[in-house]
Amino acid sequence: MIDFRYHLVSIIAVFLALALGLAVGAAELAPKVANTLNTESKNALKRNAQLFAENSQLKKQISADGAFAQASSGYLLNNLLTGQRVVLVTAPGADTGTVTGITTALGRAGASVTGTVSLAPQFFDTNPTTETALTEAAGRLAPAWVATSDAAGAQIPGQQAAAKVIAAAIIDKPGQPMLTAQQSNRILTGFGDEGFLQVSTPGGGTTLASQATLAVVVTPAAVSSNASSISPENLSLVYLTHYLQQAGNGAVLAGSLQGSGAGSAIDAVTSGGAGVTVMTVDDADTEIGQIIVAQALYDLLTGRPASSYGVGPGAAPSPAPTPSQTPTSTPSKPTRKKSR
Numbered sequence: 008m009i010d011f012r013y014h015l016v017s018i019i020a021v022f023l024a025l026a027l028g029l030a031v032g033a034a035e036l037a038p039k040v041a042n043t044l045n046t047e048s049k050n051a052l053k054r055n056a057q058l059f060a061e062n063s064q065l066k067k068q069i070s071a072d073g074a075f076a077q078a079s080s081g082y083l084l085n086n087l088l089t090g091q092r093v094v095l096v097t098a099p100g101a102d103t104g105t106v107t108g109i110t111t112a113l114g115r116a117g118a119s120v121t122g123t124v125s126l127a128p129q130f131f132d133t134n135p136t137t138e139t140a141l142t143e144a145a146g147r148l149a150p151a152w153v154a155t156s157d158a159a160g161a162q163i164p165g166q167q168a169a170a171k172v173i174a175a176a177i178i179d180k181p182g183q184p185m186l187t188a189q190q191s192n193r194i195l196t197g198f199g200d201e202g203f204l205q206v207s208t209p210g211g212g213t214t215l216a217s218q219a220t221l222a223v224v225v226t227p228a229a230v231s232s233n234a235s236s237i238s239p240e241n242l243s244l245v246y247l248t249h250y251l252q253q254a255g256n257g258a259v260l261a262g263s264l265q266g267s268g269a270g271s272a273i274d275a276v277t278s279g280g281a282g283v284t285v286m287t288v289d290d291a292d293t294e295i296g297q298i299i300v301a302q303a304l305y306d307l308l309t310g311r312p313a314s315s316y317g318v319g320p321g322a323a324p325s326p327a328p329t330p331s332q333t334p335t336s337t338p339s340k341p342t343r344k345k346s347r
Contacts, residue, residue, distance in 0.1 A: 257307025
């Protein structure tokens with residue numbers, strides 16, 4: 008019979024051999040592993056330094072572009088929109104700096120801002136109760152010539168109906184029925200009393216002095232994760248812009264870079280998912296983008312088709328500068344290039 012101590016000695020010998028093997032192997036591999044890790048670490052540090060330098064250079068270029076745009080804005084915007092009245096419509100979460108920058112650019116272009124219509128979160132609620140409330144308010148407040156239903160409202164019937172009525176209240180153009188300031192504000196007050204919007208003016212008032220001729224719709228500053236570009240919220244903004252375009256001389260859907268990516272209202276337009284085409288600017292949080300907003304409105308005034316401007320997919324860098332040298336209150340005809 009084998010003694011228990013023999014088993015114990017055997018087990019200890021196996022573990023000692025294993026430990027010795029690991030020690031010898033580690034001693035042999037350690038320099039190679041260390042060299043590999045050191046090489047990878049140096050490469051990572053070098054790449055990080057290159058990226059940091061590139062990022063710093065890009066920031067300097069953006070800063071220089073912004074400074075150039077600011078210095079050139081007087082020339083680029085001189086008298087471009089003189090005689091035009093512009094209303095701003097903001098979505099919940101719209102960036103205040105973007106709105107302020109657009110307002111400043113419009114002023115430099117010679118336009119006057121009639122006020123801001125701030126849509127409330129409740130406006131975008133698609134539960135049956137809210138849809139019914141919006142539809143009933145639109146039907147009650149709509150001018151006689153405004154039809155509040157069409158096929159576009161299959162997903163957002165209440166928002167679609169309200170958007171048509173709001174558009175008629177805040178914007179007009181020659182050749183279409185006009186509302187008095189009192190009639191316009193009665194409509195806006197009706198929607199405001201039900202918690203769908205608020206109105207503010209540059210002078211601190213809560214009623215518009217007159218209807219506008221042009222409009223800018225400002226989208227939220229950020230896009231929710233996993234957001235769909237054809238969500239009810241996005242479609243509501245796109246169709247509101249569409250109805251403003253129909254009711255006035257032009258309307259632009261503008262947003263910040265962060266708020267204009269995949270899943271945004273602007274993405275719904277540029278991707279074709281919205282089903283309608285409106286003028287868009289996706290970098291309106293920059294000095295250049297704010298100039299482009301005014302240029303885009305001028306494009307619409309001169310009869311050019313809606314386009315997408317900015318830096319996103321499918322967007323042209325910018326419209327060609329087209330400053331007007333003399334003040335005009337009526338849109339001029341677009342210049343046609345002679346074919347060679």
